[in-house]
Amino acid sequence: MTTIITVTSGKGGVGKTTTSASIASGLALRGFKTAVxxxxxxxxxxxxxxxxxxxxxxxxxxxxxxxxxxxQALIKDKHCxxxxxxxxxxxxxxxxxxxEGVEKVLKELEHQGFDYIVCDxxxxxxxxxxxxxxxxxxxxxxxxxxxxxxRDSDRILGIIQSKSRRAIEGREPxxxxxxxxxxxxxxxxxxxxxxxxxxxxxxxxxxxxxxxxSEAVLQASNQGIPAIHQKGTPVADAYQDAxxxxxxxEHPLRFxxxxxxxxxxxxxxxx
Amino acid sequence: xxxxxxxxxxxxxxxxxxxxxGIQVILNSxxxxxxxxxxxxxxxxTPDFFGGEPAVFECGRLPxxxxxxxxxxxxxxxxxxxxxxxxxxNASAELAASARQAGLLVLNDVAPAPxxxxxxxxxxxxxxxxxxxxxxxxxxxxxxxxxxxxxIDKPLRSGQRVYAAGGDIVVxxxxxxxxxxxxxxxxxxxxxxxxxxxxxxxxxTSARIFTTYLEAELVSIAGVYRTFETAPDAAVAKKPAQIRxxxxxxxxxxxx
Numbered sequence: 001m002t003t004i005i006t007v008t009s010g011k012g013g014v015g016k017t018t019t020s021a022s023i024a025s026g027l028a029l030r031g032f033k034t035a036v037x038x039x040x041x042x043x044x045x046x047x048x049x050x051x052x053x054x055x056x057x058x059x060x061x062x063x064x065x066x067x068x069x070x071x072q073a074l075i076k077d078k079h080c081x082x083x084x085x086x087x088x089x090x091x092x093x094x095x096x097x098x099x100e101g102v103e104k105v106l107k108e109l110e111h112q113g114f115d116y117i118v119c120d121x122x123x124x125x126x127x128x129x130x131x132x133x134x135x136x137x138x139x140x141x142x143x144x145x146x147x148x149x150x151r152d153s154d155r156i157l158g159i160i161q162s163k164s165r166r167a168i169e170g171r172e173p174x175x176x177x178x179x180x181x182x183x184x185x186x187x188x189x190x191x192x193x194x195x196x197x198x199x200x201x202x203x204x205x206x207x208x209x210x211x212x213x214s215e216a217v218l219q220a221s222n223q224g225i226p227a228i229h230q231k232g233t234p235v236a237d238a239y240q241d242a243x244x245x246x247x248x249x250e251h252p253l254r255f256x257x258x259x260x261x262x263x264x265x266x267x268x269x270x271x
Numbered sequence: 272x273x274x275x276x277x278x279x280x281x282x283x284x285x286x287x288x289x290x291x292x293g294i295q296v297i298l299n300s301x302x303x304x305x306x307x308x309x310x311x312x313x314x315x316x317t318p319d320f321f322g323g324e325p326a327v328f329e330c331g332r333l334p335x336x337x338x339x340x341x342x343x344x345x346x347x348x349x350x351x352x353x354x355x356x357x358x359x360x361n362a363s364a365e366l367a368a369s370a371r372q373a374g375l376l377v378l379n380d381v382a383p384a385p386x387x388x389x390x391x392x393x394x395x396x397x398x399x400x401x402x403x404x405x406x407x408x409x410x411x412x413x414x415x416x417x418x419x420x421x422x423i424d425k426p427l428r429s430g431q432r433v434y435a436a437g438g439d440i441v442v443x444x445x446x447x448x449x450x451x452x453x454x455x456x457x458x459x460x461x462x463x464x465x466x467x468x469x470x471x472x473x474x475x476t477s478a479r480i481f482t483t484y485l486e487a488e489l490v491s492i493a494g495v496y497r498t499f500e501t502a503p504d505a506a507v508a509k510k511p512a513q514i515r516x517x518x519x520x521x522x523x524x525x526x527x
Contacts, residue, residue, distance in 0.1 A: 125430075151429050154447050158428035202447060202465075204426050 002110040004117045006136035006174075008160075010152030012123030014144045015181040018217055019239075020120035021049045021226035023140065026243035028083035029228075032115035035074065037105075038088035039132040040122035041096055047087040051078060051224025061089035064101030070108050079229055084114075094128035102131050125159055133160050138175040140208060140246075144182050145193040150202055153178075157203065177208035179242060184213045189258035196256060209242030211235055212255040292419045292437050293325035294354060299332050301340040307348075314352045321353030324436060327378065328370070331361035339366055342373035419456075427452065427466065434472070448488060454478070467491075468514075480514040481527065490514050490522065497522040 007020040017040075024036035038046035041061060047053040052075045058068035063086070070086075077083035086105075089096065109117050121132035133139060139160050143153040157176060161167055164174050180196045187193040196210050214235045220227040228239040234255045241251045300306060314320070326349060328342075346356045358376035359366065367377045419438025427433065429449030433440065439456040450466035452458050457479045458470045464482035471478030471493035478492055485507050489498050495516060502508050503524055511527035 151448060154429040155449065158431045158450075161425070161428075162431075202445075204445065 002114050004135050004137045006119045006121055006133045007140045008121035008133055008156050009142040010156040011149045014142050014149055016142050017045050017049050017120055018227055019142050020118050022228035022239040024118040025080055025226045025228050026239055027116050028080035033082045034116045035084045035109050035114050036118040037086040038120050039128055041088045042093045044088040044090045046120050049221055050085050052085055056087045059087045059089040061092050061096045063105055097131040106135050130163055133164055136164055136174050140177045140179050142179050142181055143199055150199055153203055176205040178203055178205045179208045181211040182213045183210045185256055185258035208245055209238055210253055210256050211238045291325055293327060295329045296326050297329040301333055301337040303341060310348050323353055323355055326354040326356040328356055328359040330359055330366050339369035342370050342375060476516050476519045483511045484509055485512040492516045495520060495522055
């Protein structure tokens with residue numbers, strides 16, 4: 001059984017691609033055969049985050065249009081043996097994604113025995129984003145602790161509930177998960193940001209995890225290594241927790257409480 | 272151990288009665304040009320207001336000597352705007368014949384003609400200060416009202432809109448910012464109301480809005496609306512509240 005996971009948000013710049021890379025890597029590290037597909041045709045980014053940009057020969061659109069076979073386009077990840085990246089085309093636009101084409105590629109991945117297919121959605125609610133969520137079994141909705149991001153997430157949830165295949169065919173609905181990213185417990189504590197409970201109260205879907213704001217994410221992106229591999233950082237731990245919860249394990253939330261720094265810490269620095 | 276009874280397979284076909292809630296399209300004129308202009312202006316602002324509801328042409332107001340309208344064209348025009356006309360009612364013998372020829376059902380002999388609702392089948396959700404309250408329909412005259420209540424038990428999210436035609440709506444989950452609930456009758460929200468709520472959309476000034484947590488963006492009754500640029504009274508803000516119309520022109524918000 002292949003499970004298709006769509007990582008989406010509505011709003012741009014909230015951490016969809018970072019999350020797709022880390023979730024896909026995390027599932028692969030757990031031993032699942034995983035593919036991660038960049039649906040952001042025209043604004044290809046996932047290959048950079050995964051550090052495979054120099055190995056892109058064929059892309060998603062080539063496969064859809066029959067110019068290359070899936071085998072040629074899938075790029076094997078550097079860090080995990082059972083993780084494969086299907087990059088987006090940089091020279092085309094989103095109209096190159098047809099529903100039949102996307103379905104064909106997903107079916108073929110299913111035949112090849114993939115356990116999970118992670119679809120990295122583009123921002124917005126237009127064609128590209130709809131294509132990314134059409135075939136979803138589960139959806140990870142990435143949200144930042146600010147009102148515009150929460151509203152856009154709400155909108156995209158509505159679209160999942162109306163335009164996904166599962167909704168249209170009246171099957172069991174897409175399983176939705178909330179992932180709060182770029183969370184700063186200090187700023188939430190001081191009222192500058194929404195708290196994760198505020199967000200959950202509005203969106204009313206189960207919380208998969210809270211990823212703290214961290215410089216490690218930027219470093220990871222620039223090095224082309226998914227953040228989940230930055231061992232020992234709160235971001236990597238938080239993504240590991242999210243994977244565990246996704247797989248049904250119970251873990252308490254970490255990195256969400258703000259502790260006032262003590263005197264020593266204030267005197268001698270540290271963050 | 273008792274033997275498990277095999278579930279009987281459902282028959283391939285079953286017959287049951289149903290009452291259909293639909294839209295009346297009241298014809299005041301049969302003139303092509305006049306209808307064409309009015310349809311264009313009526314739907315200009317809200318081209319996708321209807322979502323495929325069934326509709327019936329009400330001919331009771333057409334003058335006795337009116338020529339037959341171009342039924343095929345008229346049905347097509349409405350179909351392209353989300354209404355599905357399938358029948359005519361109260362039609363003269365001449366009109367009925369032409370309608371039948373155009374493939375429409377003739378309801379004259381089938382059911383007693385429902386009382387004509389004065390407000391036209393117009394989408395009136397745009398918050399206009401007052402929408403013809405004087406000629407507003409008596410909700411009691413709506414025969415299908417009892418069965419027309421819509422119940423929504425999932426959160427309404429930003430960008431989603433539900434419309435209860437000819438009746439009330441009951442929402443058991445949150446109405447989030449950017450969502451719209453519209454009803455020809457009253458609106459009941461047993462959860463936070465944070466989006467827009469428009470009751471009495473076809474001019475029923477006795478419609479009301481109820482919620483257990485008022486934080487709406489906009490409320491409207493029969494076209495009279497109020498936004499919440501300034502927060503409502505502390506007695507009702509984020510509390511259970513009822514919204515009704517006083518003197519057919521003023522929104523009143525009271526604690527529940």
